[in-house]
Amino acid sequence: MSYIIDRRQNSKKKSTVNRQRFLRRYKKHIKEAVEEAVNHRSITDMDKGGKVTIPRRDISEPVFHHGEGGVRKRVFPGNKEFSEGDEFNRPPAGGGGGSGSGQASNSGEGMDEFTFQINQEEFLDFMFEGLELPYLVKKQLRNSTQFETRRAGFTNAGSPDKIHIVRSLRSALARRIALSGSDRGKIRELRKEIETLEQRLPSSDAERQIGLLEEQILELRKHISRLPWIDDFDIKYNNMIRVPVPSSKAVMFCVMDVSGSMTQTIKDMAKRFFILLYLFLKRNYKTIEVVFVRHHTHAKEVDEEEFFYSRETGGTIVSSALNMTADIIRDRYPANDWNIYVAQASDGDNWDGDSHSCREILHRKILQHVQYFAYVEITTGPHQNLWLEYEKVKDAWSESFAMHQIEDPADIYPVFRKLFEKKTEGPA
Numbered sequence: 001m002s003y004i005i006d007r008r009q010n011s012k013k014k015s016t017v018n019r020q021r022f023l024r025r026y027k028k029h030i031k032e033a034v035e036e037a038v039n040h041r042s043i044t045d046m047d048k049g050g051k052v053t054i055p056r057r058d059i060s061e062p063v064f065h066h067g068e069g070g071v072r073k074r075v076f077p078g079n080k081e082f083s084e085g086d087e088f089n090r091p092p093a094g095g096g097g098g099s100g101s102g103q104a105s106n107s108g109e110g111m112d113e114f115t116f117q118i119n120q121e122e123f124l125d126f127m128f129e130g131l132e133l134p135y136l137v138k139k140q141l142r143n144s145t146q147f148e149t150r151r152a153g154f155t156n157a158g159s160p161d162k163i164h165i166v167r168s169l170r171s172a173l174a175r176r177i178a179l180s181g182s183d184r185g186k187i188r189e190l191r192k193e194i195e196t197l198e199q200r201l202p203s204s205d206a207e208r209q210i211g212l213l214e215e216q217i218l219e220l221r222k223h224i225s226r227l228p229w230i231d232d233f234d235i236k237y238n239n240m241i242r243v244p245v246p247s248s249k250a251v252m253f254c255v256m257d258v259s260g261s262m263t264q265t266i267k268d269m270a271k272r273f274f275i276l277l278y279l280f281l282k283r284n285y286k287t288i289e290v291v292f293v294r295h296h297t298h299a300k301e302v303d304e305e306e307f308f309y310s311r312e313t314g315g316t317i318v319s320s321a322l323n324m325t326a327d328i329i330r331d332r333y334p335a336n337d338w339n340i341y342v343a344q345a346s347d348g349d350n351w352d353g354d355s356h357s358c359r360e361i362l363h364r365k366i367l368q369h370v371q372y373f374a375y376v377e378i379t380t381g382p383h384q385n386l387w388l389e390y391e392k393v394k395d396a397w398s399e400s401f402a403m404h405q406i407e408d409p410a411d412i413y414p415v416f417r418k419l420f421e422k423k424t425e426g427p428a
Contacts, residue, residue: 023118023122027126029052030052030118030126031126031129033052033053034052034123034126034127035127035413037123051115051117051118052115052117052118053115124279124283127276127279148242148243149240149241149242149243150240150241150243151238151239151240152239152240152241153239154167154236154237154238154239155236155237155238155239156233156235156236156237157237158237158238158239159237162237162238162240163235163236163237163238164236164237164238167236168230168234168235168236169230169234171233171234171235171236172229172230172231172234175231175233175234176227176229179227180223180224180227183220183223183224184224186216186220187217187220187221190213190216190217190220191217193213194210194213194214197209197210197213198210248284248285248286248287248339249285249286249287249288249289249337249338249339250281250284250285250287250288250289250338250339250340250341251288251289251290251291251333251338251339251340251341252274252277252278252281252288252289252290252291252341252342252343253291253293253325253328253329253340253341253342253343254274254290254291254292254293254307254343254345255293255294255295255321255322255325255342255343255344255345256270256292256293256294256295256307256344256345256346257294257295257296257316257318257321257345257346257347257349258294258295258296258307258310258312259296259297259312259315259316259349260312261316261347261349262346262347264309266347266378267308267309268308268409269378269406269408269409269412270308270345270376270378271308272409272412273343273345273376273406273412273415273416274343274345276412276413276416277341277343277374277416278290280416280420281341285339290304291325291328292304292306292307293321293324293325293328294306294307294310294321295316295317295318295320295321295324296312296315296316296317297315297316297317297320298317298320299320299321299323299324300324301324301328315351316349316350316351316354317350317351317354318346318350318354318355318358318386319354319357319358319361321344322358322361322362322365322366323361323365325342325366326361326365326366329366329369329370335369335370339371340369340370340371341370341371341372341373341374342366342370342372342373342374343373343374343375343376344373344374344375344376345375345376345377345378346375346376346377346378346386347377347378347379348377348379348381348383348384348386348387349384349386350384350385350386352385355385355386355388355389356389358386358389358390359389359390359392359393362393362397362401363393363396367393367397367400367401370400371400372400372401372402373397373400373401373402374402374403374419375390375401375402375403375404376403376404376405376406376415376419377403377404377405377406378405378406378407379405379407380407380408383405387403390403391403402418402419404418404419
């Protein structure tokens with residue numbers, strides 16, 4: 001297949017169209033680079049753009065050029081040692097003593113790399129490609145706090161920067177026409193009388209009457225000219241009003257165990273998952289709030305710093321966090337006004353008698369109010385009783401509940417994509 005590349009630049013000296021073609025053509029390579037960046041970047045750089053490297057042999061483009069053969073003569077300027085027809089010896093073996101600093105290879109062929117920059121928007125587009133919010137529901141807010149400024153006709157009062165010039169001139173012209181209408185009508189009548197009298201010339205009486213009529217016309221014209229060209233009444237201003245705009249809001253609950261079994265490595269992997277979810281929701285909602293609920297034997301709502309970097313000792317009772325989440329939803333985030341998402345991260349450790357209570361809380365208090373509940377278990381060991389109870393929840397709420405296991409940082413992005421992959425059909 002042949003490719004013809006259009007290298008013409010647009011008016012801003014940027015090949016915008018060709019850049020989009022380039023991103024589409026090498027989509028596979030860029031996507032692999034983005035996925036690698038998600039797995040290895042620091043958390044604070046998760047949503048930034050970056051460099052993407054592609055093997056140069058994969059981006060070779062066909063070009064038009066002269067073929068080999070034929071007799072050609074070229075004169076290179078500045079050559080003081082040789083003349084046309086001179087012969088010179090081949091350089092000695094080993095090249096000319098190159099200064100390269102790379103290491104020798106015993107296999108394969110050399111391969112250059114092509115590196116280019118993608119911005120934040122392009123990075124996120126590739127990161128979230130093929131994903132969608134599960135059964136996204138746009139909900140109308142009763143008490144909207146977002147407003148949009150819209151035009152609402154014209155007004156006679158306002159600030160100078162909002163003057164509508166065309167409308168003001170039109171109003172001034174209409175006023176002058178209206179106020180001078182009777183005078184202009186009289187002038188037309190007088191003109192007709194003058195035309196009648198001019199037919200009777202050279203009568204002296206007609207000349208005298210024409211002179212009087214012209215004086216009347218002159219007085220009427222003076223009266224018309226005294227009308228102001230524009231008046232304060234004529235000035236019109238754009239009328240701008242603030243209209244409440246229904247918006248779509250979401251709240252994301254981050255629920256995590258902070259007991260002694262949760263190492264900092266596990267928390268870092270959980271944080272990466274939570275940040276991916278936050279960035280994903282942020283692209284779908286204008287306003288998004290985040291609630292952090294941590295727990296060991298007792299649950300507590302905390303800020304982000306304490307959520308990820310505090311560590312407690314003692315046992316684990318997951319139901320305390322689920323109860324607190326249900327209470328916060330009931331008191332602050334009514335389901336009619338908010339799209340609610342809950343993400344829970346744990347190593348799977350829980351007090352044996354508590355896992356059944358967790359299943360009951362999810363059934364009775366949480367899942368009927370949320371759009372989606374995602375549970376990730378960060379562990380390399382066997383599943384414990386909490387996972388087994390959650391499997392029963394998944395069977396009953398398969399449309400709004402999902403669970404996966406994460407073993408190492410490389411699993412975070414694939415698991416995230418599985419949790420939020422596109423569904424062909426939504427719930428009935």
